[in-house]
Each structure stands twice: as structure tokens, then as C-alpha cells.
Amino acid sequence: MAEARARAADYLVRRHYFRLSEALPWLLMIAAFFLFPNRMTFGSQVLIMVLFALSLDLILGYAGIVTLGHAAFFGVGAYTVALASMLLDWSEPISGIIAGGLLAGLVGAAVGWFILRYRGLTLLMLTIAFAAMLQESGNLRSDITGGYDGLPGLMFDPVLGTFQYDLYGHTNYWYVFGVLAVIFYFVRRIIYSPFGQALTGIRENVRRMHAIGSPVHRRLVAVYAISAAIAGVAGGLFTQTNAYVTLTVFDFDNSAKVLVMLILGGTGRLYGPFLGAAVYMVLEDYFSKLSPTFWQLGIGLLLVLTVLFARRGLLGLAEDARGLFKRGDSAPSAPRRMVWKPEHWNSLGMSALDGAVIGFIAGFAINMKQVEFMTTFVTSAPARALIFTLGGAAVAAGINAVYLLVTSRTSVEEQTS
Amino acid sequence: MTAALEVTSLNRSFGALHVTRDVNLSLARGARRALIGPNGAGKTTLINLITGVIRPSAGTVSLNGEDITNASQAYRARRGLARTFQINQLFRGLSVLENICMAIGERDGHNNNLWRSAGAKREVIDEALDHLESLQIVDDALKLVRNLPYGRQRLVEIAIALAQKPRVLLLDEPAAGVPSSESHLILDVVDKLDPDIAVLIIEHDMDVVFRFAKEITVLVQGAVFTQGTPDEIMRNKDVRAVYLGQEGHDAAQRGGQHG
Numbered sequence: 172m173a174e175a176r177a178r179a180a181d182y183l184v185r186r187h188y189f190r191l192s193e194a195l196p197w198l199l200m201i202a203a204f205f206l207f208p209n210r211m212t213f214g215s216q217v218l219i220m221v222l223f224a225l226s227l228d229l230i231l232g233y234a235g236i237v238t239l240g241h242a243a244f245f246g247v248g249a250y251t252v253a254l255a256s257m258l259l260d261w262s263e264p265i266s267g268i269i270a271g272g273l274l275a276g277l278v279g280a281a282v283g284w285f286i287l288r289y290r291g292l293t294l295l296m297l298t299i300a301f302a303a304m305l306q307e308s309g310n311l312r313s314d315i316t317g318g319y320d321g322l323p324g325l326m327f328d329p330v331l332g333t334f335q336y337d338l339y340g341h342t343n344y345w346y347v348f349g350v351l352a353v354i355f356y357f358v359r360r361i362i363y364s365p366f367g368q369a370l371t372g373i374r375e376n377v378r379r380m381h382a383i384g385s386p387v388h389r390r391l392v393a394v395y396a397i398s399a400a401i402a403g404v405a406g407g408l409f410t411q412t413n414a415y416v417t418l419t420v421f422d423f424d425n426s427a428k429v430l431v432m433l434i435l436g437g438t439g440r441l442y443g444p445f446l447g448a449a450v451y452m453v454l455e456d457y458f459s460k461l462s463p464t465f466w467q468l469g470i471g472l473l474l475v476l477t478v479l480f481a482r483r484g485l486l487g488l489a490e491d492a493r494g495l496f497k498r499g500d501s502a503p504s505a506p507r508r509m510v511w512k513p514e515h516w517n518s519l520g521m522s523a524l525d526g527a528v529i530g531f532i533a534g535f536a537i538n539m540k541q542v543e544f545m546t547t548f549v550t551s552a553p554a555r556a557l558i559f560t561l562g563g564a565a566v567a568a569g570i571n572a573v574y575l576l577v578t579s580r581t582s583v584e585e586q587t588s
Numbered sequence: 589m590t591a592a593l594e595v596t597s598l599n600r601s602f603g604a605l606h607v608t609r610d611v612n613l614s615l616a617r618g619a620r621r622a623l624i625g626p627n628g629a630g631k632t633t634l635i636n637l638i639t640g641v642i643r644p645s646a647g648t649v650s651l652n653g654e655d656i657t658n659a660s661q662a663y664r665a666r667r668g669l670a671r672t673f674q675i676n677q678l679f680r681g682l683s684v685l686e687n688i689c690m691a692i693g694e695r696d697g698h699n700n701n702l703w704r705s706a707g708a709k710r711e712v713i714d715e716a717l718d719h720l721e722s723l724q725i726v727d728d729a730l731k732l733v734r735n736l737p738y739g740r741q742r743l744v745e746i747a748i749a750l751a752q753k754p755r756v757l758l759l760d761e762p763a764a765g766v767p768s769s770e771s772h773l774i775l776d777v778v779d780k781l782d783p784d785i786a787v788l789i790i791e792h793d794m795d796v797v798f799r800f801a802k803e804i805t806v807l808v809q810g811a812v813f814t815q816g817t818p819d820e821i822m823r824n825k826d827v828r829a830v831y832l833g834q835e836g837h838d839a840a841q842r843g844g845q846h847g
Binding site: 184363364365371372375380381382384 | 639641661662663664665666670671673677678679680681682683685686689690691693694695698699700701702703704705706707708709710713714717721726727729730748752
């Protein structure tokens with residue numbers, strides 16, 4: 172009994188300690204600078220999206236607020252910095268993003284106070300509506316905002332008064348890196364704080380939170396404002412690193428993109444935004460060079476695969492994989508073995524069906540595009556469609572079978588519950 | 589002395605459906621009252637009215653003499669009103685220990701802090717472990733709630749309410765859904781509750797009701813049908829009639845005659 176007590180207490184006390192593995196993403200970001208010194212303009216855009224996705228993770232991954240309008244706050248930050256520079260000649264970068272963050276945070280608090288009374292689909296629609304309203308207001312006053320043509324040629328002072336902007340984006344990369352590191356530290360503290368714990372409580376069971384006396388609405392508004400402020404900082408950095416901004420920052424696309432990144436990386440896992448944004452941005456860059464018209468198909472397939480096989484994102488997948496090689500050094504160490512359940516057949520069937528649909532669409536696309544090696548390989552179009560449909564089904568079912576074999580090796584302890 | 593919980597002519601209707609009619613209910617400090625009645629009598633609605641999940645159409649609720657009719661759920665909870673749910677409402681993805689710490693954190697206002705680490709207040713953890721120890725579930729402290737058997741989850745449900753240090757505790761069928769082999773675990777806990785807490789328990793199992801309650805209120809179609817000591821209720825033929833239905837009542841009578 173005493174030992175169980177000590178172990179349990181110890182776990183809670185140590186939970187927020189830095190783990191060695193947490194250094195990895197930061198080392199990779201530093202390494203990226205030395206490996207790809209010519210791609211640092213792109214690199215700083217990736218880090219900005221990491222920051223943006225991190226802000227979303229705070230409300231979606233921890234507090235469970237689903238939003239498709241987070242670009243609103245990104246845009247407020249972006250335009251605060253741009254307009255301050257253009258109208259007020261306020262071009263000092265760091266105070267600029269602080270102003271952008273504060274303003275976005277205030278807007279977040281005000282909007283959040285109204286819309287966070289709702290949950291689920293209603294809330295989702297309200298977030299979309301708010302971002303669209305901001306975009307439209309910007310469009311009405313395109314004399315100030317520059318509309319969809321944007322405000323080009325903005326000039327900003329050197330970072331910290333010393334580091335000049337350079338053509339390779341080296342200064343920008345380290346600037347964004349520094350801001351990301353500082354904000355990440357804040358977010359990490361919040362997540363491991365009692366407040367962060369209460370947010371998780373709201374996500375897990377809001378009825379119980381009310382019953383134990385939690386001021387749920389106030390908590391949600393607070394975290395929404397913090398998240399909006401971080402999104403605003405990301406927007407401000409976006410304006411500064413690109414030296415121009417247009418109303419497209421408010422686009423639904425921008426909101427959806429950051430959500431996809433986060434889901435891809437894994438929500439509520441602190442490092443999900445890093446992995447998700449990096450993978451997404453690199454693939455987007457790669458696919459759009461491969462096919463400027465159809466690059467979104469690649470991203471779409473990736474998202475379908477994530478939803479089918481990695482519900483908890485790439486990080487969740489990594490956790491599963493690590494669990495396989497872990498031998499009894501932590502609490503859940505009961506023996507693991509494979510158990511085939513009847514519902515697995517159902518799962519296989521469904522994934523085969525999904526694969527067939529994807530295969531059929533892919534086959535259709537290839538028929539349309541007359542991709543050379545396929546058309547010479549199988550000459551008749553219906554045969555190609557059939558091959559693709561069956562092939563898609565087989566591949567999807569195959570991947571799923573491997574996945575089931577891996578993940579259904581649950582511990583005996585879990586099976587009994 | 590002011591009652592711990594005082595409900596006065598409480599009414600609530602959903603459209604034309606009058607689910608709570610002129611309910612008066614008073615719990616003194618340390619009361620042990622059972623609320624019984626057939627399905628659909630409005631027992632859970634009454635709990636929801638008292639805890640503020642829904643608002644009454646008319647009537648008042650007061651807690652230790654303070655009118656809380658229009659107070660938020662959270663305010664009532666902070667003033668010492670705790671409840672358990674008929675169907676578990678737990679933080680399923682968190683460990684048992686974190687579930688309890690959550691309640692303590694809200695009670696003492698720690699959960700407003702967004703800088704200190706959650707594990708930094710050792711006294712919170714120790715108190716949570718004390719609660720788990722008194723319910724004999726310390727060994728499960730680090731297990732995720734969703735991995736616990738249902739009976740154990742039921743205990744966590746009660747442990748959270750107790751961690752709020754309530755003065756009034758509303759138990760909505762605490763042993764519901766628990767296999768009979770495990771229900772004694774829960775009933776033992778209910779038996780040993782702090783004698784200072786006023787307890788209102790909804791329960792269908794008459795053995796539990798008669799073992800635990802010192803007073804019983806019978807609710808029928810949203811209105812208080814009768815109240816009294818367990819002996820009075822047991823002897824009351826009308827109660828048996830409404831509880832078992834007229835047919836059941838007749839059957840019971842016949843059974844009585846033949847037996």
C-alpha cells in the first residue's frame with residue numbers, strides 16, 4: 172500500500188520533468204539550418220505553421236474546442252503588424268508581434284465569450300462565420316487593407332536592432348525559432364499546470380466539471396484568448412518574414428490547413444504540431460512541384476490514410492510502435508499477445524471498401540491524365556479501372572491487417588475490462 | 589437550526605409535462621434520506637433541479653440557509669453540494685489519481701493557476717491518495733479510469749464527490765450497473781460516510797434503502813407521495829401499491845395470503 176502510494180505520488184510530481192527525447196525536435200530544427208541553408212525561407216514558414224498549429228493544439232487537443240476559423244486570429248496578428256508598420260511606421264519586429272498577439276488575444280477573449288457557450292457543430296459554424304466576417308470586413312475597407320491584392324513591400328527593422336534581414340532567410344529562421352521556443356515554453360507550462368489539467372477535464376467530461384464546481388465557461392474563454400494570442404503572433408511573424416500580406420490569411424483554407432496539420436501530427440501531445448506541420452509543409456512543397464494542378468490529391472490521400480490507420484496522428488502511431496519494443500519498465504507492463512476478434516473482419520472489410528473507392532478514383536484520374544506507363548502497361552481503360560479498384564482494396568486491407576496485427580497485441584489487463 | 593438542504597414547493601414542467609410538482613424536501617445536517625419511487629417518478633430530475641443542471645419553473649432551493657435557486661452549478665458545488673451520477677461521468681482518459689486531484693483542485697481554487705506544475709502541491713496529491721486509501725483503491729491510482737472494471741469506476745465516481753468535501757451529498761443510484769458480487773464494496777462506502785454529511789440517496793434496491801436510510805421520501809409522478817421512517821414506509825399499503833403497480837400489489841397480497 173505504502174509503495175503504491177509513493178509510486179503514484181511520484182508519477183504526478185515528475186510528470187512535467189523534461190524528458191531527453193524532447194530535445195529531438197529542437198535538435199532537428201537546428202540541424203535543418205545546417206543541412207538546408209538555401210531553404211531557410213521555406214524553413215521559417217514551416218516554423219510559423221508549427222507555432223500556429225501549437226496554438227490550435229492548446230484549444231483542440233487539450234480543451235476539446237473544435238474550430239475551423241482559427242485563421243481569424245492569425246489574420247488579426249498579421250494585419251496588426253502590417254498596418255502598424257504602414258500607417259504608424261512602427262517597424263520594430265518584436266514589439267510588433269507582441270502587439271499583434273495582444274490584439275488577437277483581446278479579439279479572441281471577446282469572441283470566445285460569446286461563442287463558447289456553444290459546443291460541437293454550432294460552435295464550428297460560428298468559428299467559420301467569424302473568420303469569414305473578418306475577411307469580408309477587410310474586403311470592404313480594401314483602401315486600408317489592400318484587399319486581396321494585399322499590402323506589398325512592407326519594411327521591418329533588424330531583429331533586436333542588430334540582425335538584418337537577408338536574402339536566404341537565415342535571420343528570419345533564427346528569429347522565428349527563438350519566438351517558437353519562448354512560446355513553446357509558456358504553452359508547456361500551461362499544459363502541465365493545474366489549469367491545463369482542468370482543460371483536459373473539460374475535454375474529457377464537461378458535465379463532471381460543472382458538478383465539481385469548475386467555472387467552465389471562464390476557463391474556455393481564457394484558453395481561447397491565449398490560443399488566439401499565439402495564433403496572432405504566428406500571423407505577425409508571417410507578415411514580417413514575407414514582407415507582405417493579403418486577405419487570404421483569413422481564408423477558410425488557412426484554418427483547415429492548420430487543423431489538418433495538427434490531426435496529422437497528433438492532438439493533445441505537445442509535439443504533434445511540430446511533426447504535423449513539418450510533414451505537411453514538406454509534402455505540400457514536394458507535391459506542388461510534382462504536379463502544380465493535382466498536388467492536393469497527395470495531401471488528401473495522406474489525410475485519408477491518417478484517419479484510417481493513425482487516428483491519433485503520426486505521434487500516436489509512433490507511441491504504438493514504441494510500445495511494441497518496450498519491455499516491462501513502466502506501469503502498463505502486463506503480458507501482450509495477439510487476439511483476433513470478430514470485429515477485425517469487419518474492419519478489414521471496411522478498409523477494403525475504402526481502398527476500392529480510393530483506387531477507383533485514382534484509376535479515373537490516371538485515365539484522365541493518360542499517365543504514360545500505365546496506359547502502355549494496360550491498354551483498355553475499363554481494365555485499368557478494375558485493376559486499380561481491386562488493387563486499392565487489396566492494399567488498404569493489407570495495410571489494415573498489418574496494423575491490426577500490431578495494435579491488437581493489447582495487454583491482458585486491458586482485455587478484461 | 590437551518591437545514592443543510594431545503595427544497596420548497598419546487599415545480600418544473602417540460603411543455604405540458606409536469607415532471608416536478610410542489611416538492612418540499614428538507615435535509616438536516618447528517619441526514620440519511622432515501623428517495624424512492626417508480627421509474628419516471630422524476631427522481632433524477634429532482635437531483636438535477638437541486639444541483640442546478642436545470643432550473644425550476646417555480647419554488648426555491650436553499651443550501652445551509654442560502655438561497656441558491658438561481659446559482660450556477662459550479663457555485664453550488666463550491667458551497668458544498670456534491671453529487672454522483674446514475675451513469676458514470678468520469679475523466680475516462682485520465683488516471684484515477686488525476687480524477688480525484690481534479691476535484692480537490694477545483695474545490696481549493698488551485699485549478700486557476702496556469703504556471704505552477706500540477707504535481708507541485710504535494711498536499712493535494714496526499715489528500716487524493718487518502719481518499720483512494722479509504723475506498724481501498726490506491727493500487728489503481730495510476731490506471732486510466734477507462735481501463736477499470738465498472739464496479740471500480742463506480743467507486744471513483746463516489747471518491748470524486750467525497751473529495752469535494754461536501755456538506756450535502758446526492759447519490760443517484762450508486763450501485764446501479766454493478767454486478768451483485770461487487771455491490772457490497774459500494775454499499776460499505778455508503779455506510780461509512782461521514783456522519784456530518786447530509787445524504788440523499790436514490791436507490792431501487794429496497795435492502796439498501798432499509799439498511800441505510802433513516803427517513804424515506806416516496807416520489808410518484810413528480811410529487812411527494814409520502815415520507816416517513818423506513819418502518820412507516822414499509823407498512824404503508826399505498827406505497828406498495830404505487831411501487832409495484834396495482835397488479836403487483838394484488839400479487840403481493842395473494843402471495844401473503846398463501847404464504
